[in-house]
Amino acid sequence: MRQTALFWRTLREDPADADLPSHRLLLRAGLAQRFASGIYALTPLGLMAERRIEGLVREELGRAGAQEVRLPFVQPLEIWQRSGRVDQDLPELVRLRDRRGEELALALTAEEAMTELVRRQGVQASQLPLLLTQTGPKFRDELRPRGGLLRLREFSMQDAYSFDLDRDGLDESFARVAAAYRRIFRRLEIDVREVAATSGMMGGSGAIEFQLPLPSGEDEIVACAACGYLANREAARRRPRATAGQVEQELRFVETPGATSIDALAAALDCTARDTLKAVFYDRAGTTVMALVTGDRQVEEAKLEAALGGPLRPLGAEEAAARGLVVGYAGPVALTLPGPLVLVLDEEARGAETLVCGANREGWHLAGVRPGRDFTWQVVADIAKVAAGDACPHCGAALAVERSLELGHIFRLGTRYPERLGLVVQGSDNVARPLWMGSYGIGITRLLAAVIEAHHDERGIVWPGAAAPYTAHLLTLGEEAEALEIADELENISGGQILWDDRSVTAGVKFQDADLLGLPWRLTVGRRSLAQGGVEVRRRSDGETRIVPRAELGNLLSSLLAGDARQG
RNA sequence: CGGGGCGUGGCGCAGCGGUAGCGCACUUGGUUUGGGACCAAGGGGUCGCGAGUUCGAAUCUCGCCGCUCCGACCA
Numbered sequence: 001m002r003q004t005a006l007f008w009r010t011l012r013e014d015p016a017d018a019d020l021p022s023h024r025l026l027l028r029a030g031l032a033q034r035f036a037s038g039i040y041a042l043t044p045l046g047l048m049a050e051r052r053i054e055g056l057v058r059e060e061l062g063r064a065g066a067q068e069v070r071l072p073f074v075q076p077l078e079i080w081q082r083s084g085r086v087d088q089d090l091p092e093l094v095r096l097r098d099r100r101g102e103e104l105a106l107a108l109t110a111e112e113a114m115t116e117l118v119r120r121q122g123v124q125a126s127q128l129p130l131l132l133t134q135t136g137p138k139f140r141d142e143l144r145p146r147g148g149l150l151r152l153r154e155f156s157m158q159d160a161y162s163f164d165l166d167r168d169g170l171d172e173s174f175a176r177v178a179a180a181y182r183r184i185f186r187r188l189e190i191d192v193r194e195v196a197a198t199s200g201m202m203g204g205s206g207a208i209e210f211q212l213p214l215p216s217g218e219d220e221i222v223a224c225a226a227c228g229y230l231a232n233r234e235a236a237r238r239r240p241r242a243t244a245g246q247v248e249q250e251l252r253f254v255e256t257p258g259a260t261s262i263d264a265l266a267a268a269l270d271c272t273a274r275d276t277l278k279a280v281f282y283d284r285a286g287t288t289v290m291a292l293v294t295g296d297r298q299v300e301e302a303k304l305e306a307a308l309g310g311p312l313r314p315l316g317a318e319e320a321a322a323r324g325l326v327v328g329y330a331g332p333v334a335l336t337l338p339g340p341l342v343l344v345l346d347e348e349a350r351g352a353e354t355l356v357c358g359a360n361r362e363g364w365h366l367a368g369v370r371p372g373r374d375f376t377w378q379v380v381a382d383i384a385k386v387a388a389g390d391a392c393p394h395c396g397a398a399l400a401v402e403r404s405l406e407l408g409h410i411f412r413l414g415t416r417y418p419e420r421l422g423l424v425v426q427g428s429d430n431v432a433r434p435l436w437m438g439s440y441g442i443g444i445t446r447l448l449a450a451v452i453e454a455h456h457d458e459r460g461i462v463w464p465g466a467a468a469p470y471t472a473h474l475l476t477l478g479e480e481a482e483a484l485e486i487a488d489e490l491e492n493i494s495g496g497q498i499l500w501d502d503r504s505v506t507a508g509v510k511f512q513d514a515d516l517l518g519l520p521w522r523l524t525v526g527r528r529s530l531a532q533g534g535v536e537v538r539r540r541s542d543g544e545t546r547i548v549p550r551a552e553l554g555n556l557l558s559s560l561l562a563g564d565a566r567q568g
Numbered sequence: 569c570g571g572g573g574c575g576u577g578g579c580g581c582a583g584c585g586g587u588a589g590c591g592c593a594c595u596u597g598g599u600u601u602g603g604g605a606c607c608a609a610g611g612g613g614u615c616g617c618g619a620g621u622u623c624g625a626a627u628c629u630c631g632c633c634g635c636u637c638c639g640a641c642c643a
Contacts, residue, residue, distance in 0.1 A: 009578085009579095009593080011578090011579055011580085011592090011593085012579080012580085012592055012593075012604065013579060013580045013581095013591095013592070014579095014580080015579070015580085016574080016579085016580070016581090016636090017574085017635065017636050017637090018636095019636085019637075027579095028579095034635090036634090036635090037634085037635065037636085143569085143640090144637095144639095144640095146636085146637080260643060261642070261643070262642065262643085263642090278641095278642065278643075279643065280641050280642070280643075281641085281643075282641080291641085293642095295642085297642095298641070298642065299641055299642085301641070314641050315641090317643070320643075325643080326643090327643050328643050329643080330643060358643075475602095477601065477602060478601055478602090479601085504601085505601085505604090505605095506600080506601050506602090506603085506604075506605055507601060507602040507603065507604095508601090508602080508603040508604045508605080509601095509603085509604050509605090510601095510602090510603085510604095511602075511603045511604085512603065512604050513604085515603090524602075526601080526602065527601090527602085528602055529602085536602090
């Protein structure tokens, strides 16, 4: 491809609003353009890179036995209603109405649609295990898109779904896809960590996330350097600390005017946050949930949801007050509300000697509160957020918390969707049973950004061979007849598979742009290289340079292109 | 949803009451050509939108919209 004809341009300066390397480089190198927050267009070079990643993912899933289908991007809302997901507050789901008033939804994932496809067509036991996949647009109306292509509202994702007769089959399918994912990341030269995860809005259990450690990532992972324990913070466990609290032994009222925060309370009573009991309120399907953790802890909502088996909504101050809670002074002792109430106590707080908590009376707290003696609860569970320095649940060493970017997520869903949508298969015993389902997602557009986050330097992108839009960038310097002849020759033998900078600009401009775009190989031909005996071949990743005589160019090019194909 | 910052040619920015400018990019001609060349001549902007103040608004006031970063249980 000749650069003078390519729809492409680079920017000499960094775009003002791009902070992250991938965002900056995608814009500067002219690979993407923003249309709206979280909505981007890709230019030819950007799309070529995305397509390479997509093709690689498709290839590996194919090796794992996946068959590709196409599901609708605009889906009838009805299937989302039947699965029950519409009922659980899903603000990311964009709904719309057609001119006849029929309700539609934009795909944010496709558990429903894929289950529905299999149900409509029917499936026989001989076709199992079944692994179906699609690649296509997704739309999630995210609260805060960020970082260019790192967190988009509209993006391309490859999602796959497995269907098996039983749990063992699901485990095998799950393992097969996990292996495919590992190959994908290895080929893209992205060093991911496999992390235990929660299943979030998908439902199900036994999930793994593929995470790239990145300071600008939006997830937090908990890591144990000693034993290798890794988990998303939302799913992470910790070894409970030894007994906390014990400011006083006997229950008594203390007057604490204005002490409506844990900090203020601890200051007023001259104790630590850990000596207090914090109450946080949620709604769970009409029931008020009071979650109780020691004052220095935070409630991990994902773990609380898992403990209660369903989605929660935090209560605002007014709403909490309307339900009879004395906001700022609420506690579990002798608490009665007009409506239904569930008390959930963190396992660590349960082991405390005595604690200070709200007295359900404006301006008063209770000290010397002993769990079990002075109040009871309905659920005890690990519901506190893990903090850096907590003890590893396996080995007890200090845990670290690191920022990280989720690139892939695989779930064992179980029978939930097939049950709700009526997908069953008849076994040899003539009994129809719901299938066991797994769900697997890998963000293609995000991978494009992640590859750049993982592979760049101060000059620009450094494409891994498997994702590069072109393998080689040919620069002709000057108008030497022989140089142009060689360029023609290279273009011909590559079948147009190299990018040729044929502009009449200075050498510096070409070198800068070539570094910025970062194709794996740079071929330079000009008066100087010819004097040295041929074409200068330079590898972008490490700058290794050599001169290749004209006669060997055919071999060189086919080995570069083949090497790239082997990797990618 | 809360807080900060920002909206002026394609990009980066200046101008902050007197009717819009710089650098880069772009077009044309010429000289150049191994790390973002030079000379000359050009084209391109409802200054985010709306209302108000004023003789006069990119500039002041109010409202709205958009973008971006941080945060979003902490009782």
